[in-house]
Amino acid sequence: MGKIEWAMWANEQSLAAGLIYATGGIVGVAGQFRGWQFAAFGIAAGVFVCLLEYPRSKRGKGTSVERTGQYCFTVCVNAFGPLTRNYYVRAFLHAALCVPGGFMLATVLGCVCLGIASLIYLSAAIHGEHWEPILPRTEPPKRVGDSIKEPPQNPPPRPPPELRRKKADKLETAAYDNPMSVTVNE
Amino acid sequence: MGNFAANEGLSIFVILVWLGINVFLFVHFYLAFLVERYYYTRVILGHALSWARAPAACLNFNCMLILLPVCRNLLSFLRGSIQYCSRTAARQLDRNLTFHKLVAYMIALHTAIHIIAHLFNFERFMDSQLMINSSYLPYVLSQIGNNDNRSYLNPIRTNETNPTIVMFTTIAGLTGVVITLALILIITSSMEVIRRSYFEVFWFTHHLFIVFFIGLVLHGVGRIVRGQTIESVKVHKPDECHSRFEDWGKNGTDCPEPVFAGNPPMTWKWVVGPMILYVCERLVRFYRSQQKVVITKVVMHPSKTLELQMKKKGFKMEVGQYVFMQCPSISQLEWHPFTLTSAPEEDHLSVHIRIVGDWTQALYTACGGDKTVVQDAWTLPKVAVDGPFGTASEDVFRYEVVMLVGAGIGVTPFASVLKSVWYKHVQENKNVFTKKIYFYWLCPETQAFEWFADLLQSLERQMMEKDMSDFLSYNIYLTRWKDAEAAHFRVQYEAEDDPITGLKQKTRYGKPNWDNEFSAIATQHPGSKVGVFLCGPTALATALGKQCISHTESGTEFIFNKENF
Numbered sequence: 080m081g082k083i084e085w086a087m088w089a090n091e092q093s094l095a096a097g098l099i100y101a102t103g104g105i106v107g108v109a110g111q112f113r114g115w116q117f118a119a120f121g122i123a124a125g126v127f128v129c130l131l132e133y134p135r136s137k138r139g140k141g142t143s144v145e146r147t148g149q150y151c152f153t154v155c156v157n158a159f160g161p162l163t164r165n166y167y168v169r170a171f172l173h174a175a176l177c178v179p180g181g182f183m184l185a186t187v188l189g190c191v192c193l194g195i196a197s198l199i200y201l202s203a204a205i206h207g208e209h210w211e212p213i214l215p216r217t218e219p220p221k222r223v224g225d226s227i228k229e230p231p232q233n234p235p236p237r238p239p240p241e242l243r244r245k246k247a248d249k250l251e252t253a254a255y256d257n258p259m260s261v262t263v264n265e
Numbered sequence: 266m267g268n269f270a271a272n273e274g275l276s277i278f279v280i281l282v283w284l285g286i287n288v289f290l291f292v293h294f295y296l297a298f299l300v301e302r303y304y305y306t307r308v309i310l311g312h313a314l315s316w317a318r319a320p321a322a323c324l325n326f327n328c329m330l331i332l333l334p335v336c337r338n339l340l341s342f343l344r345g346s347i348q349y350c351s352r353t354a355a356r357q358l359d360r361n362l363t364f365h366k367l368v369a370y371m372i373a374l375h376t377a378i379h380i381i382a383h384l385f386n387f388e389r390f391m392d393s394q395l396m397i398n399s400s401y402l403p404y405v406l407s408q409i410g411n412n413d414n415r416s417y418l419n420p421i422r423t424n425e426t427n428p429t430i431v432m433f434t435t436i437a438g439l440t441g442v443v444i445t446l447a448l449i450l451i452i453t454s455s456m457e458v459i460r461r462s463y464f465e466v467f468w469f470t471h472h473l474f475i476v477f478f479i480g481l482v483l484h485g486v487g488r489i490v491r492g493q494t495i496e497s498v499k500v501h502k503p504d505e506c507h508s509r510f511e512d513w514g515k516n517g518t519d520c521p522e523p524v525f526a527g528n529p530p531m532t533w534k535w536v537v538g539p540m541i542l543y544v545c546e547r548l549v550r551f552y553r554s555q556q557k558v559v560i561t562k563v564v565m566h567p568s569k570t571l572e573l574q575m576k577k578k579g580f581k582m583e584v585g586q587y588v589f590m591q592c593p594s595i596s597q598l599e600w601h602p603f604t605l606t607s608a609p610e611e612d613h614l615s616v617h618i619r620i621v622g623d624w625t626q627a628l629y630t631a632c633g634g635d636k637t638v639v640q641d642a643w644t645l646p647k648v649a650v651d652g653p654f655g656t657a658s659e660d661v662f663r664y665e666v667v668m669l670v671g672a673g674i675g676v677t678p679f680a681s682v683l684k685s686v687w688y689k690h691v692q693e694n695k696n697v698f699t700k701k702i703y704f705y706w707l708c709p710e711t712q713a714f715e716w717f718a719d720l721l722q723s724l725e726r727q728m729m730e731k732d733m734s735d736f737l738s739y740n741i742y743l744t745r746w747k748d749a750e751a752a753h754f755r756v757q758y759e760a761e762d763d764p765i766t767g768l769k770q771k772t773r774y775g776k777p778n779w780d781n782e783f784s785a786i787a788t789q790h791p792g793s794k795v796g797v798f799l800c801g802p803t804a805l806a807t808a809l810g811k812q813c814i815s816h817t818e819s820g821t822e823f824i825f826n827k828e829n830f
Binding site: 088099 | 377380381384385387388391427428429432442445446449450452453454456458459462463465466
């Protein structure tokens with residue numbers, strides 16, 4: 080199936096699972112169902128999974144697309160070092176978190192979804208993937224001249240204006256406008 | 266202010282009708298469960314019953330709709346028939362994938378409402394079995410049907426269980442879990458990030474829809490939604506008898522025990538039609554793919570572009586259509602879409618394939634791309650072709666004035682258009698409705714010009730011979746260049762032919778100023794309908810769409826058509 084990075088799909092799946100887990104937990108607690116303690120755990124686990132999974136990892140190959148506003152999450156998740164970078168740890172964590180959800184109907188769906196996400200992460204880990212933070216590239220500061228504005232870095236390849244004047248009778252076929260007006264006799 | 270309605274009107278109308286039907290179904294089925302028959306069901310469940318049944322009806326409707334936009338052959342057929350009546354309606358069919366996604370989101374929403382309501386239902390059913398108190402109506406109701414196990418109300422028949430176990434032991438519960446899981450997996454693998462990067466994961470996971478539909482049809486088979494039977498309501502009126510539940514069935518009362526039964530499954534009536542249509546669609550695709558296709562020529566173009574010329578018996582196409590190609594020796598299951606770059610007037614069909622992923626790389630190797638000696642015809646791989654399928658480019662010749670905008674490889678459908686133009690005007694000299702074509706090609710690198718530049722060169726030559734240089738006005742924009750190249754261009758600016766393409770019209774640098782272009786065209790052609798056709802990235806589509814709307818004034822109308830795969 081090509082060089083797929085399984086972690087990307089695992090990330091989407093676990094984010095969805097976290098939301099479902101939390102929603103099921105909210106329903107269980109709000110409705111005061113039997114076993115609402117498991118539902119309360121579901122809310123906590125679901126929210127935690129969402130926070131952990133929100134920042135996308137940098138892709139091994141290709142351009143990475145960030146989620147909106149993920150930078151602060153990236154910094155937090157990155158701070159835990161190997162605990163969050165390693166996908167075996169994540170697979171095991173998700174598997175452990177999903178188990179209590181199986182004891183109550185409202186959180187069962189979250190449990191199963193998180194379990195599937197855990198399996199996909201296991202596959203990702205076996206394929207040697209790991210989490211990389213997407214950090215902004217530090218660009219070299221542009222030096223602006225004091226009184227002179229910098230010319231454009233990559234100007235359109237045109238000769239200087241003096242050489243660029245098209246003759247007046249060829250104005251219609253010119254591919255660009257004259258920078259200075261011309262008359263026929265020039 | 267431009268004519269927004271011309272471009273978007275029909276789409277908005279369709280969406281409003283669809284939303285309206287959803288709202289109507291929701292409200293109608295919500296109220297349908299507030300009647301006398303379900304009085305006792307509501308004693309246990311409250312309004313959660315209606316909250317579960319209303320989205321179920323909407324789900325039936327939307328699951329019926331979701332298969333229809335992906336029946337490509339059916340849509341092509343409809344498009345062909347409709348476009349004689351209304352071009353706008355035919356164009357609406359191009360937005361099938363957008364509609365498919367909208368319906369999918371609606372299914373996800375209604376699934377969520379349905380599940381949450383059922384969580385309450387399960388809990389309340391369980392409660393009424395556990396509150397063992399014969400003065401408690403829900404408990405009394407739950408004991409009805411204990412003898413014959415047929416006339417019961419509460420699907421939870423014992424108090425020695427819990428909702429989770431009940432869910433996994435009822436047909437409705439089990440199928441519900443399975444189809445919800447299938448739906449979630451389909452949705453997560455359809456996210457844009459996954460779809461654009463790993464199409465195969467998206468495509469294979471999407472086939473879980475088969476599991477989804479089977480489970481959906483079986484979901485109601487257990488008849489778990491129960492209400493009083495009609496005969497029972499005649500003799501036992503809930504309004505009068507509900508408070509006298511301790512006397513039901515006893516001698517002398519006029520309240521016999523109520524009898525309950527389940528509703529027959531309804532979903533199959535909604536989805537069986539589209540399912541049959543979809544099966545036919547897949548059969549048509551399979552049949553067409555079995556027709557023999559012969560590769561007659563393989564050309565390797567510079568910027569990792571592979572051109573395949575093929576012949577297939579009985580193949581008919583129109584300009585700018587696309588086909589799906591499969592190569593059994595590479596993958597039995599993968600079909601990939603490619604725009605046809607040949608014109609209908611030619612005797613072969615050709616595609617230009619950019620080598621970007623595994624499948625295209627394998628195709629390149631299979632066609633002998635890395636070998637330098639000439640290949641024998643029998644060594645070329647067998648391919649299958651399904652299609653052609655129509656897209657917006659078919660409409661090009663229905664406009665008097667046409668703007669074609671292609672970004673990078675997106676210029677391929679227009680290769681077909683331009684070739685067809687050449688054949689029509691120059692060889693067959695037909696009276697073509699289209700009077701003027703403005704062609705814009707935006708490209709980030711010079712190498713990509715090569716194969717297309719040849720086509721433009723021959724067109725240029727032919728037009729000069731026939732004294733028709735006015736017909737086609739093309740503008741090539743190089744959007745990125747290196748300093749070294751820039752120096753070369755600077756020196757060559759006065760040359761007769763363009764240094765990059767060898768064409769008479771000079772290559773421009775940077776991005777076009779669309780405002781100027783649109784204004785110029787509007788002033789040149791007052792009072793006409795100008796068709797704007799784009800094959801390129803979404804950002805460009807948004808920009809052009811806005812330009813079309815803002816430059817459509819009294820008289821000149823810019824109609825925007827976008828292609829997408």
